[in-house]
Amino acid sequence: MSTAIEINGLTKVYGELTAVDHVSYNIQEGEIFGLLGPNGCGKTTTILMLLGLIIPTEGTAIVNGADIVKDPIGARRSVGLLTDNVGLYENLTAKQNLAFFAELSDLKATEASARVDKLLALVGLSEKQNVKVSTMSRGMRQRLGVAQSLVRDPKIMVLDEPTLGIDPEGTKELRGIIKMLSREQGKTIIFTSHLLNEVNRLCDRVAIMKTGKVIAIGTIPELRKQINAAEGDEFEEVFLRYQGVV
Numbered sequence: 107m108s109t110a111i112e113i114n115g116l117t118k119v120y121g122e123l124t125a126v127d128h129v130s131y132n133i134q135e136g137e138i139f140g141l142l143g144p145n146g147c148g149k150t151t152t153i154l155m156l157l158g159l160i161i162p163t164e165g166t167a168i169v170n171g172a173d174i175v176k177d178p179i180g181a182r183r184s185v186g187l188l189t190d191n192v193g194l195y196e197n198l199t200a201k202q203n204l205a206f207f208a209e210l211s212d213l214k215a216t217e218a219s220a221r222v223d224k225l226l227a228l229v230g231l232s233e234k235q236n237v238k239v240s241t242m243s244r245g246m247r248q249r250l251g252v253a254q255s256l257v258r259d260p261k262i263m264v265l266d267e268p269t270l271g272i273d274p275e276g277t278k279e280l281r282g283i284i285k286m287l288s289r290e291q292g293k294t295i296i297f298t299s300h301l302l303n304e305v306n307r308l309c310d311r312v313a314i315m316k317t318g319k320v321i322a323i324g325t326i327p328e329l330r331k332q333i334n335a336a337e338g339d340e341f342e343e344v345f346l347r348y349q350g351v352v
Contacts, residue, residue: 110135110262110294111156115165118151125151127318128165135261136292138284140305142345143315149298152315153264156296158182170261186260190267192251194239200226200250201235207257225253229283245276252283262294263287269304277304284308306341314348322348 111133118126126148133139141149154160156167158178166173172180194203204225208218226232229249239247248268255263265284269277281304287293299305305312306326313323322329326341335344 108135112168117164119163138295140309140312147315148318186255186263188255190270196240229253245272264296302342
């Protein structure tokens with residue numbers, strides 16, 4: 107596989123606080139890559155740097171061929187972002203929301219219309235396209251958020267706590283969409299979550315962060331082996347052992 111993101115010595119310092127401390131690793135094309143750690147460990151700062159929204163103190167990263175220091179706008183154009191609080195317009199329908207974001211992305215009218223219909227079908231919302239966001243469940247909103255993040259057809263997606271607060275059925279639906287985007291469309295996905303069961307089910311590899319550093323990286327079986335986890339240990343317990351909690 108080719109490299110989608112190459113991170114080299116990425117560091118961000120705020121006064122006396124080192125939020126991200128000389129982080130280096132690669133993320134491959136089409137990979138679902140988990141970024142885990144407690145609040146304040148540096149996950150969000152890392153993501154903001156990869157999005158070209160904040161400048162590193164040291165180091166850099168290449169995102170789909172664009173250097174985040176030399177070409178932050180180019181890096182940003184390659185990435186679609188879904189947060190746990192999707193920025194949708196409550197009084198617009200699902201289709202109107204996507205059409206609006208397609209217009210902001212400078213898509214031609216005919217192209218935009220076809221793309222909106224395709225995205226609604228992709229996330230299973232074709233039959234709900236005329237429903238206002240204000241009446242949607244959280245799971246439907248998150249699926250619409252996925253569609254919104256795909257309007258520009260980015261090669262890389264950042265999904266930040268996408269299943270938080272969604273019921274089991276909605277979580278299963280969203281999980282299926284994420285897998286399809288990776289396996290069938292070749293999207294590279296960075297996935298952050300405090301729901302470690304979802305990480306275990308979805309991610310090809312995981313990086314675990316603590317106090318700004320990456321303290322472990324690998325597949326789930328590799329992470330279990332590195333810390334000599336027992337066969338029956340839940341991934342939550344493995345994670346907590348890396349954090350020094352148990």
